[in-house]
Amino acid sequence: EIVLTQSPVTLSLSPGERATLSCRASQSVSTFLAWYQQKPGQAPRLLIYGAHNRATGIPARFSGSGSGTDFTLTISSLEPEDFAYYYCQQRRNWPALSFGGGTKVEIE
């Protein structure tokens, strides 16, 4: 089983600041990694797939990088609607998928 560890658990920032979220895999997942955003009371939304590809309709301030075991989601300048939970997910060992534990991005 591939375990994904996200850090930090909580990130406290102000609007306009840059957010950097980390996802580390217990073994290489190549670039078979996605990022999702979830707001309270809503279903998750796909942001990034294949480690660095933005999903349809996702603003350019969201970017993904990394390969192998270390991945980063960057939000270049936080908008008020970006304060939410973020999860990474791997599909390297399809059909054995897994999610990370999540990072909460909160307003400082």
Add this chain to the structure above:
Amino acid sequence: EVQLVQSGAEVKKPGESLKISCKGSGYSFTNYWIGWVRQMPGKGLEWMGLIYPSDSDTRYSPSFQGQVTFSVDKSNSTAYLQWSSLKASDTAIYYCARQDHYFDYWGQGTLVTVSS
């Protein structure tokens, strides 16, 4: 427009059975895997497994194998998640999601509450 619409919230007692649904529209339902994801209160996302509507090929996460059953009704473009005997620890929101390599479309979630 691709949509996944899930059935409404349920309140059940321990030991009862339950089947919740996820109806797809706006795409070829049989050509994409449907995944199920659990979110316990205040917790993160847990992958439960996948089902391929075309032939009902099913893959369960080891954590959920034997605890739940997936099924589909192709004629109605609907996937199902069922329990034969609910436990209090099954209390959670359950999401279905279409998998096109990744989960690109999600249902709105079904809240299942199990309490005596």
